[in-house]
Amino acid sequence: MSIQKxxxxxxxxLENLLRVLKEINKQEKYISESDCLKVAGYFSLPLARxxxxxxxxxxxxxxxVKKKIIRVxxxxxxxxxxxxxxxxxxxxxxxxxxxxxxxxxxxLETMSxxxxxxxxxxxxxxxxxxxxxxxETVDDIIxxxx
Amino acid sequence: MEIVTKNWEKINPLDINTYIRSGGxxxxxxxxxxxxxxxxxxxxxxxxxxxxxxxxxxxxxxxxSAKIVADQKFIICNLDESEPGVYKDRIIxxxxxxxxxxxxxxxxxxxxxxRAFIYINGHYKKPxxxxxxxxxxxxxxxxxxxxxxxxxxxxxxxIFSGAGAYICGEENALIxxxxxxxxxxxxxxxxxxxxxxxxxxxxxxxxxTLANVPYIIKRGADVYSKIGPSLSPGTKLFLLExxxxxKGIFEVPLGTTAEDLIFNSLYGGGxxxxxxxxxxxxxxxxxxxxxxxxxDQLLIYGxxxxxxxxxxxxxxxxxxxxxxxxxxxxxxFHRESCGKCVPCREGTYRLWEIAKWLKNNDLKERDRENxxxxxxxxxxxxxxxxxxxAAVAWSDAISMFSEEIFGK
Numbered sequence: 001m002s003i004q005k006x007x008x009x010x011x012x013x014l015e016n017l018l019r020v021l022k023e024i025n026k027q028e029k030y031i032s033e034s035d036c037l038k039v040a041g042y043f044s045l046p047l048a049r050x051x052x053x054x055x056x057x058x059x060x061x062x063x064x065v066k067k068k069i070i071r072v073x074x075x076x077x078x079x080x081x082x083x084x085x086x087x088x089x090x091x092x093x094x095x096x097x098x099x100x101x102x103x104x105x106x107x108l109e110t111m112s113x114x115x116x117x118x119x120x121x122x123x124x125x126x127x128x129x130x131x132x133x134x135x136e137t138v139d140d141i142i143x144x145x146x
Numbered sequence: 147m148e149i150v151t152k153n154w155e156k157i158n159p160l161d162i163n164t165y166i167r168s169g170g171x172x173x174x175x176x177x178x179x180x181x182x183x184x185x186x187x188x189x190x191x192x193x194x195x196x197x198x199x200x201x202x203x204x205x206x207x208x209x210x211s212a213k214i215v216a217d218q219k220f221i222i223c224n225l226d227e228s229e230p231g232v233y234k235d236r237i238i239x240x241x242x243x244x245x246x247x248x249x250x251x252x253x254x255x256x257x258x259x260x261r262a263f264i265y266i267n268g269h270y271k272k273p274x275x276x277x278x279x280x281x282x283x284x285x286x287x288x289x290x291x292x293x294x295x296x297x298x299x300x301x302x303x304x305i306f307s308g309a310g311a312y313i314c315g316e317e318n319a320l321i322x323x324x325x326x327x328x329x330x331x332x333x334x335x336x337x338x339x340x341x342x343x344x345x346x347x348x349x350x351x352x353x354x355t356l357a358n359v360p361y362i363i364k365r366g367a368d369v370y371s372k373i374g375p376s377l378s379p380g381t382k383l384f385l386l387e388x389x390x391x392x393k394g395i396f397e398v399p400l401g402t403t404a405e406d407l408i409f410n411s412l413y414g415g416g417x418x419x420x421x422x423x424x425x426x427x428x429x430x431x432x433x434x435x436x437x438x439x440x441x442d443q444l445l446i447y448g449x450x451x452x453x454x455x456x457x458x459x460x461x462x463x464x465x466x467x468x469x470x471x472x473x474x475x476x477x478x479f480h481r482e483s484c485g486k487c488v489p490c491r492e493g494t495y496r497l498w499e500i501a502k503w504l505k506n507n508d509l510k511e512r513d514r515e516n517x518x519x520x521x522x523x524x525x526x527x528x529x530x531x532x533x534x535x536a537a538v539a540w541s542d543a544i545s546m547f548s549e550e551i552f553g554k
Binding site (some may be wrong): 045113 | 233
């Protein structure tokens with residue numbers, strides 16, 4: 001769907017700005033500067049205002065995502081359920097380092113709580129959420145999904 | 147004692163009739179026959195306090211907005227919870243969404259808002275879907291929309307889904323993000339009940355707070371105010387995580403002790419086999435560390451040595467690595483700092499850096515001195531309370547476990 005089509009679904013009211021950006025991000029996987037320009041024009045807002053919003057939130061990207069991103073929750077409950085051992089396991093398996101962006105295809109990060117503490121430890125690969133991950137089984141998940 | 151969790155087994159969250167059969171929407175029916183100010187005074191007399199952390203009396207908050215004359219007012223249900231260890235609002239929405247909707251409608255009527263929002267965490271896809279279906283069914287039954295239950299009262303409810311930011315649980319940041327601005331806190335005053343969303347009087351209430359409202363209206367403020375201690379009455383959902391045997395959600399009257407919650411067989415049931423209690427963190431990543439000797443403290447809202455926050459209790463045993471936990475706290479706050487004020491933006495980042503070195507056993511003497519400076523700065527100079535929160539657990543850990551952290 002083109003940006004114009006998305007815009008037509010929303011009235012240019014301020015409370016729709018975040019909704020529009022989320023919809024663009026959902027369809028295009030990221031929000032480009034030219035998308036922001038079109039949105040800014042539609043809402044009669046400065047480009048900086050739109051881009052500052054797009055770049056603020058975790059769930060939106062302002063650049064194309066070219067790598068698989070593996071995220072492991074580092075919250076207290078997941079930490080108590082050995083999420084750092086999971087991170088070490090992934091580091092060894094893929095020979096990467098958490099937070100380091102040197103691998104051409106994969107990036108490993110920690111992430112904030114998803115509110116699934118009762119199902120922890122929690123891991124995400126791109127959009128897919130994995131619950132009750134264990135250091136012993138994480139290799140299989142990673143190799144399946146990469 | 148069950149108020150929020152009552153009838154959870156009997157209710158199908160996708161069928162409004164099961165909620166109505168268990169007495170649902172009776173409180174709303176009762177309320178629209180009374181004057182808004184009477185509803186406000188009932189909530190005020192009940193002593194209900196906000197369940198998201200600060201514990202501000204809900205009735206007093208409502209009263210401020212209710213008394214202001216404005217062409218538009220708003221009420222927002224805060225379902226953005228993203229504190230590590232807290233998922234109670236998600237479970238309420240999944241188990242009994244109409245309880246939140248009914249509370250929100252009563253609030254809207256009490257303050258005179260025609261438009262209400264449910265601001266839900268962007269990661270909460272399933273609960274958002276359940277709430278959407280619940281809203282559609284409530285609209286069909288004429289509980290939501292124009293002319294509620296045949297009266298002349300109109301309340302529209304919209305679901306607004308966030309995009310992943312801890313700071314948006316703070317009411318001004320939440321309001322900013324609905325207005326299409328970065329989720330950054332605003333300078334107070336004016337407080338939202340006076341000037342909030344689009345400059346209009348706005349009430350932001352936590353989902354659990356609102357879920358208590360139908361009960362108070364149905365049973366009366368006097369019944370509610372007698373549950374638990376008089377300054378902080380009612381029940382609270384607590385979340386037990388960590389090295390405790392029974393993990394999960396437990397509803398108990400406020401004023402229960404942490405000892406009772408963790409060790410009573412009705413709730414936590416003691417420590418996991420072979421594990422020995424070290425300390426408990428009360429209130430999520432921003433919470434204080436409670437040692438064994440303080441377990442008899444009452445868990446309440448209001449002045450307390452150990453604020454209960456949103457109700458999470460992380461039980462830590464002696465086998466746990468404190469350096470992992472220090473990293474966990476610093477990692478969370480450095481990622482979630484909104485960047486508006488320098489002390490928090492820089493402080494949380496430097497603390498995270500130090501936490502990394504500490505974890506890798508690569509800490510220099512100079513870093514150790516810096517920790518105290520950073521913690522002081524975070525505790526005293528940040529723009530909003532979330533910056534102070536970033537220093538709480540670290541400060542406690544440094545003063546209590548310096549040997550375990552830095553060696554002898």
